Amino acid sequence: MVNRLTSALEALPDRKGSPSAEQLEAFSGLGREGLRQFQEAWQGLEPACRRRYIKNLTEAAQDDVQLDFDGVFRLCLSDPDPEVRVQAIEALWENRDGSLLRPLMGLLHDASAEVRAAAAASLSCYVDLLELGRLPSPRGEALKAALLGLVKDDNETIEVRRRALESIAGLEQEDVREFIALAYRAPERQMRVSAVYAMGRNLADSWQPMILAELHSAEPEFRYEAARAAGEMGLAEAVPRLIRLTEDPDRQVQLAAIWSLGQVGGEEAKxxxxxxxxxxxxxxxxxxxxxxxxxAFRENPLNPLLNIA
Known part of the structure; x- marks a missing residue:
């Protein structure tokens, strides 16, 4: 293992194409000493090389779930290059380790707006844990305050504010619903789009009329988010419109409608x-x-294949 790691570290500065699978695998599951060696070699690389390499690691991890580069990705959260930091945040998307909460919340104050937006989006999984009562109260309250602070900050970029709104929407609380309603009336189009997404994530019955109305929007982005939200909420009233949206001129709207019909179910949908x-x-x-x-799974979770035909 040491020899393989040493060989992979020596090859890091190589700019002659992509690293081999064996070189990438050498960085999987690194312990403290391995990560120290990696960081020492990593710091000597040019930003473009670091960006390329973290992309290679991310793709390898997606192709093989046995590979564990989370230690490397954690190190990259503090990389000097904002693009590398964004890639590291996105690579850790499925990781719900409580020890990641503090560094991700710290990145909400990053100098780069792209990093702040990525961090805000990534915190949605911790909001879900908070809603389920699986995140200790002090940390959970700090998380909620941080995200709502971004949503309320008129000096923050729209991209950061909307991602913070989308994340915090997972809390089924009155003050969160008020911010979603405000965003739905915002002058900025992208905030309104995010508000429709947030409605589906928030699941409050009060959002149903707005979601049903947005299924008829002239703008495909609103139809797409409304279709997804209808599926998230299991709105049977939306089925006739969702059926029509499977033939929408916009490809992504079609696929969203198909997905939502699978969430809602029923004979018409099938x-x-x-x-x-x-x-x-x-x-x-x-x-x-x-x-x-x-x-099929929802109708017969013990033997879903019986219901597909």
């Missing part, structure tokens, strides 16, 4: 999904098959 699954469009077929499988 009929439309079967038709999509028998079509010639490979992307729509795959999405419809996954949606039908979701319905």
């Amino acid at each position: 009929g439309t999904l079967r038709a999509c699954a028998e079509g010639t469009d490979a992307g729509r077929r795959e999405a419809a098959e996954e949606a039908l499988a979701e319905i």
Whole structure:
């Protein structure tokens, strides 16, 4: 292991193409000493090289779930280059380790707006833990205050504010709902789009009329978010419109509607999904098959295959 790590570290500055799978694997599961050696070598690389390498590590981890580069990604949260910091945040997206909460919250004050936005978005999983009562109160309250502080900060960029809103929307609390309602009336289009997303994440019944209305929006981005929100909330009233949206001019809206029909279920939804699954469009077929499988599981979790036909 030491020899392999040493060899991989020596190859880090190599700019002649992508690293080999073996070189990347050498950085999986590094202990304290291995991470110290990695950091020492990493600091000597040019920013462009570090960006390229962390992208390689991220892609390798996505292809092989056995690989664990989280130690490396944690180090990269403090990289001097903002693009590397953003990539590190995104690479740690599925990690809900409590020890990550403090550094991620620290990045809410990063000099780079892109880093702040990425950090705000990544904290959504900790908001979910807070809503479930699985995040200790002092840290949970600090998290809520930090995200709401960003949402309220008129001097902050729209991108950071909207990502903070989307994350905090997971709390089913009255003050959070008030901020979602304010965002829905905001003059900035992107804040309104995020408000529709937040409605689906927040799950309050009071959002249903707005979601149903946005399914008819002239703007595809609003239709897309409304379709996703309808699925998140399981709105049976949305099924007729969702069926029509499976033929929307916008491809992403089509796929969102198909996904949502799988979340809502019912005979009408299944009929439309079967038709999509028998079509010639490979992307729509795959999405419809996954949606039908979701319905089957919900109807018979012990043997979902019985309900697909």
